[in-house]
Amino acid sequence: MKNTIQQYKPFFLFLLKFVVFYMIFTFLYKFYLNQFEVESNEVDAITEFVAHQTENTLQFFGKDCKVVKHDTQASYKVIYYNSYLARIIEGCNAISVIILFASFVFAFSSNFKTTFLFILFGSVLVFILNIFRIALLTVGLYYYPEYEEFFHNIVFPLVIYGVVFILWIVWVIKFSAYAKRN
Template identity: 40%
Template structure:
């Protein structure tokens, strides 16, 4: 047992990370299985991000509309009456926020700094995801041949890259400050 003692911080990090990740994931799963009204369908977060995307698209001069789809739990995005894409639960970035939060808590020191950075990180991830959805809609309208590549490669790289950058910033600048 003495030979494992130097590795206790690693074991603690892994245990806390996975414990928090599992707890938050189960909580989110229960949240998703709640019976939401048709306005918030499929769930309030996915509905909100879909409708905010529509508002930004309208603000920048596109004729965007959304409708909730009870057949497929999603918000369908239209531009100029053309169906662009469906915003599904996986598009709301909550799973990325859960991953981010679990890591930050596993490296936590000060409660106040940790909570403030989690709040900042979640807002940052939400904004990056919102921009992602707006840009993806514009790509679907103007460059449809590149939409699959953008959706599957470019935007996941950007959102996960943003999370990794936040983690590195947390470790190097805030955690021990």
């Protein structure tokens, strides 16, 4: 048993670092979310920020868009050319994806500065792409409402997770402790 653990020590170390980082930051995020009462239709500040940045993005490109607080749900309505097309809820703010991204990078961490900067850069990139994802989803729903499920459940998650996957590959090949050994 000891020989097996020693043989697979890098894997077990990766797994331990990943799980610990993921659990800590998921716990912190849940602690943050518990400050808001979903039953009272309160929306967390990050989701509110994403909603307003989506509105700003669409308006920047000359689109008629408003984002308004939902009356009966903990969400924001996206009103595009006077049509209520989408809701922005807590799950739309990309924080869970960012925690997953950062956990993997941390698990393959090299030195603190490189790891921190890569997590910061990647998180900002994912966050910005997520805002564009919601904006493009809104436009897509306006012109092609029959493809709502395809856009929401397949295309746009594929884009976000695809970018995260590419960032992971870049991290492992170029910056991680593993890349430095080989």
